[in-house]
Amino acid sequence: MNQGVPVPDREHRMIADAQWNDAELIWNFHQMRHEPRPCSVAICLGSHDLGAATFAARQYHAGLFPTLVFSGGNSPTTAPLYPRGEAVHFREHALGLGVPVDAILLEPKAANTGQNITFSREVLRKAGVEVDSVMLIAMPYMERRAYATCRKVWPEVEVVCASDPLDFADYVKTIGDEKLVIDTMVGDLQRVIEYPKSDFAIEQEVPDDVLAAYERLLRSGFDSRLLTS
Incomplete structure (x- = not known):
């Protein structure tokens, strides 16, 4: 970026x-224009835009969730920017913004939005985190696709979409x-x-x-x- x-x-x-x-x-x-509200967890979807990680850190500090998953491997677009993977670089950025290490889970393999959510769900399950609501944090123009995907692959949870509120x-x-x-x-x-x-x-x-x-x-x-x- x-x-x-x-x-x-x-x-x-x-x-x-x-x-x-x-x-x-x-x-x-x-953009879904959901009202931000407290959720069990947040999943920040990897991309070329590190601003999503900045926004996720800001939402954590606002007390909207206790656990934050960074999800994403690499794509041809992001590999030059984040050679160790989107989730790894996003996590490091959030740590630099004061998010504590024990609040972050890492999902470093997803190659698409469905995998972002499915693999993150498994990471949360293995960590023993109970989830009834999830905040999906992504680039602003990815909100609707992220919402539609989550409603398909994880229909049991309440979904709140969020992104940096830029015009x-x-x-x-x-x-x-x-x-x-x-x-x-x-x-x-x-x-x-x-x-x-x-x-x-x-x-x-x-x-x-x-x-x-x-x-x-x-x-x-x-x-x-x-x-x-």
């Missing part, structure tokens, strides 16, 4: 205003690459649409205006993070 790199202002963006507006519509749809423009600033962010959001929306067909997630209703924005962005070439099969 390229912290502190400014996003181009309106006059210097690499994309048209209409594309930016379509992306912002999808950004808003991806779209501010989030793009933290990453420093507007096309990468939009490509990834488009890919996540494709997964929200397609994964229920393979029984990977529960179905989510996608409003017509969001679908139209998605199709326009696809036609404009925001497609580098689509499913390949």
